[in-house]
Amino acid sequence: MVTEPLDRSVLSYMHHQLIILDEDIDAATAVKLMHDKKAETIIVKNKKDEYVGIITDSDILDKIVMKGEDSDQVFIKSIMSSPLITISARANVRQALELMRLNVIKRIPVTDNIHILGIVTQEGLAHVIRTSVLEKTFRPYRAVIREHYKPIWGNLGFILQFAGLLFIGPAILATSLGEMKSAIGMFLCITSMFVTGFVLNSYGEKTPMNLRQASVLMVSSFVLLSFFGSIPYMYVNPFYTDIDPFSLVVKSFFESASGFTTTGLSQLLHPEDLPKSFDFYRSFTQWIGGLSFIYLIMAFFYPERKLAHMKSMISGGGLKLKQLLLTITVIFTIYTVVLIILLYIFGYENAIYNLSLIFSAITGGGFVPTSTSLNLQDNMQMLILMTGMIISALPFAFHFAIFSKEMHTTKMRPEIYTYFAIIAVSIIVFYFLIASTDFSSKPMFAMFHVISASTNTGFQLVEMSVLSDQGKILLIIIMLIGGTAFSMAGGIKVGRILQMVQKITKKRFVADASTRSISGVSSRYNNHQDLNRHEPKSEKIKEEKTFREALLIIVLFIVVSFATAIVLWYVEQKGFLNSLFESVSALTTTGITTGITAPNMSNISQIFLIFNMIAGRFEIIAIIYFFLEISKRKH
Known part of the structure; x- marks a missing residue:
């Protein structure tokens, strides 16, 4: 042509x-x-x-x-x-x-x-040539946009529209309770999601994506969800009356990002002063963000093989997408209902508060409906919440295996046993570290906070600044380690620690496939058919790449934690250890605070913590992969 x-x-x-x-x-x-x-x-x-x-x-x-x-x-x-x-x-x-x-x-x-068929003019032909030159100049860019970005726009628009549908529930609750200010804020959020989703759909194409595109989609969707999710905060303004517009936007975005990333850091010291529907909305953002509902709807539109990259990024390793969908929608709903009923049986009769509290526990979120929700004296409440927290830190595949005969827990046992061993040892050590405090006589205090930190949930009974430096350091280490791979917990993950130990000691732990990558970035190495085709050389290459990936993640977690801590230390003037604690808490999506996260926190500190929360939600790996792929193309 x-x-x-x-x-x-x-x-x-x-x-x-x-x-x-x-x-x-x-x-x-x-x-x-x-x-x-x-x-x-x-x-x-x-x-x-x-x-x-x-x-x-x-x-x-x-x-x-x-x-x-x-x-x-x-x-x-x-x-x-x-x-x-x-x-x-x-x-x-x-x-x-x-x-x-x-x-x-x-x-x-x-x-x-x-016959005379028509006429051509010099002006008309010159215009055509100019247009053609411009088209030729921009054709490569249009091809790049069509190939690389239109799939992202199309899928992102679809995600936003589906997220808007999910938030109709909290909006209806606000309307039924007569809390119109909350309802208007939520409907503004829903409308914004629908309109933006429609615009993105009109310019994009809903087609399968490669790994780099999936990385961009996941990160950008969390940023946009956090932004649109901040609209109810901006409309209700739960902070203070004379707040300036920029601070209102930053604080609202901070609270919204903390919810969607299941971090749980909050500047709202008395959430009981909020409308009940707004309290529920905050916990609901954790439920949506933690269980990745918005991405699983795509399972109905793409074949399994086309969603491999995305599945690994939403903690779906080891499961087929339909199994993951079943685990999240059915099994976790069962967990939620059972735990809510248990709270009700033991005297907690406020259904909305119970739902909010269990949402936070079972997604590793950390938001509480009231400042007095947690009662150290009530052992049953503590046990119920600790159960929910531990559920959030165990692999999705483990939960599926419990309810299904299609899968066994054998391959997951080394990591799960190691995780529980870390918790047990940490509880004992932490108990002795608080021996000189007012809580030394309460073993439940040590147990609750260690489990909260290790599951990256973020529930806390006191401000962590009262702890000794040794106690803070222990909790920092526990938060960095995090939960098990392919769970809702944040942090480096126990699976990676085992990978490092296995590589260093050259010992293999049972048939747990622990050499397999546990990140979306290396999901290209998770194809067992390719592995069997090139054994044993392929196995060695795969182990080496997985080890390098694990090492990279560990280094990045430490570097980002210290970099943000330096900023907080300089800006907030609350001590370096407290700043490091806060930075790690945000990066591991934990939410335990030493008091730096407060109504008077500076906008700069909030912006850095927002970055930590979103980066930590994807273990920094999606962002890193994006830049690695760009670098690879240049060479």
Whole structure:
């Protein structure tokens, strides 16, 4: 197919704004006919029906108007340009322009040697060439957009629209409770998601994505969800009345991001002062973000193999997507209902508060409906919440295996046993570290906070600044380790620790597939068919790449934690260890605070913690993969 504009046929660019008149018609009549037909050119023919001349506006202006002639007395044959130069319909643009240049004319009729088919003008052809040059210049960019970004826009629009549907529930609850300010804020959020989703869908394409595109989609969707989720906060303004607009936006975005990433850090010291529906909305964002509902809907539109990259990023390792969907929608709903009923049985009768509290526990969120929700004296409440927290830190595949005969827990046992061993040892050590405090007589205090930190939930009974430095350091280490792989817990993950130990000691732990990558980034190495095809060399390469990936993640967690801590230390002036604690808490999506996260926290500190929360939600790996892929393309 010819794409060079000069080689295209003149038929592509001719127009039909012309009339054909006899040579004996007077100029006045000809001008009237031109006006009636909206023609730009007159082709003149003689009595033998031969085309003998051409008349344009300039001919009429120069030969009649400027000379003061009476147009009724002037025949068009006396003002026409003759002879008539025509071009064949088989000619191209290059030939037409050359003919115009040689004859010093600006338009040429196109003929099939019998009839006049149309006319091409110098101005029209020049415009086509300019447009073609611009198209040629921007064609590579349009191809890049079509190939790399349209799938992201299309899927992102779909996700936002589905998220908008999910938030209709809290909005209806607010309306039914008569809390109209909350309801309006939520409906504004829903409307914004729908409109943005519609716009993105109109420009994008809902097609399968590669790993890099999935990385961009996941990160950008969490940023946009956090932004739109901040609209109810901005509308309700639960902070203080004289807040400036920029601070309101930053604080609202901080609270929203903390919910969607299941971090649980909050500047709202007395959530009981909020409308009940708004309290529920905050916990609901944790439920949506923690269980990744918004991404699982895509399972209905793509085949399993097309969603491999995305599944690994939403903690779905080891499960087929339908199994993951079943685990999240059914099994975790069962857990939630059972734990809510247990709270009700043991005296907690406020259904909305119970739902909010269990949402936070079972998603590793950490938001509490009231500042007095947690009661250290109530052992049953503590046990119920600790059960929910531990559920959130165990692999999705483990939960599926409990309820299904299709899968066994054997391969997951080394990591789970190691995780529980870490918790047990940490409880004992932490108990002795708080021996000199007022809580030394309460073993439940040590147990609750260690489990809260290790599951990256973020429930806390006291401000962590009262702990000794040794106690803070222990909790920092526990938060960094985090829960098990492919769970809702954050942190480095116990699975990676086992990978490192296995590589260093050169010992293999049972048949637990622990050499397999536990990140979306390396899901290309998770294909067992490819692995078996190239054994044993492929196994070695895969182990080495997995080890390097685990090492990279550990280093990145430490570097980002210290970098953010330095900023907090300088800005907030609360001590470096407290700043490091807060930074790690945000990066591991835990939510335990030393008091830095407070209503008077600076906007700069909030922005850094927001970055930590979103980066930590994907173990920094999605963002890193994006830049690694760009670097690879450059080389």
